[in-house]
Amino acid sequence: MEKKLFEKTISEKTIFNGRIIDLVLKDVELPDGKTSKREIINHPGAVAIIAVTESKKIVLINQFRKPLEKTIIEIPAGKLEKGEDPLKCAKRELEEETGYKPKEIEAVTSFYTSPGFADELVHIYFTDKLELGEVNRDDDEFLDVLEVTLEEAEALIEKQLIHDAKTVYAIQYLKLKGGLL
Structure with missing residues (x-):
């Protein structure tokens, strides 16, 4: 400093x-x-998961966001509980929201969402090793699960249906990795 x-x-x-x-x-x-x-x-922080299926599709969710008064498509994510380990939270949130459990998961990066006025730190994880688990959403959580190709995700960004930083970051990360090889 x-x-x-x-x-x-x-x-x-x-x-x-x-x-x-x-x-x-x-x-x-x-x-x-x-x-x-x-x-x-x-803010206690959050996690977000870049999850890719065996068929090379990106797992996304479509969810209404009240501050925006619209639905947007995002990578699965969730808020950390106070003192919660981000890796544990990432595994939990992915299964709760999508029904997929990661067999393996790796940390990608962490970033501050709006450092001009907030201390929220989002931890991003990646997995392409998934197995079926159980959906167990919060009582006030309503969403649809989507699976799209990298090209379809890019088109969703262009249409501003994907309209949040963590998800745009995820798509760019996958492109830089060479796509969904």
Whole structure:
């Protein structure tokens, strides 16, 4: 961390404690000595899984997203429980949402979704070794499972049916790996 860019927290106040996020207002001292306010969303983090079937299809879900007021197509993903191991969460979420269990799974990367105002870190995993398990979705979770080729996924991006960063990242990752060999 570069000390010359550091913002010192002077005070903080929790504005909202929710089931998924907390909103915190921080007063900070800027590097030039002036002060400012930062609205920060604290999130426990999430996982997302790039899953490819034996027939070389990408497993996706179609789900309504209330903040967008529309459905979008995404790779399977889910929120970490406080203190939960991301690998364990990835295996659980993939099976709960799609009915597929990974026989093998590997970490790909992690990234911050919106570091300007949130601390959410998403851990991305990859598997192309799947077996059937059991769907066990949350009571408030309604979605359709899709299996598409890499070319079909690219067309969904062009049509903005795939419209989120983690899924676009997943498709690019598969392309860079040489497709679904």
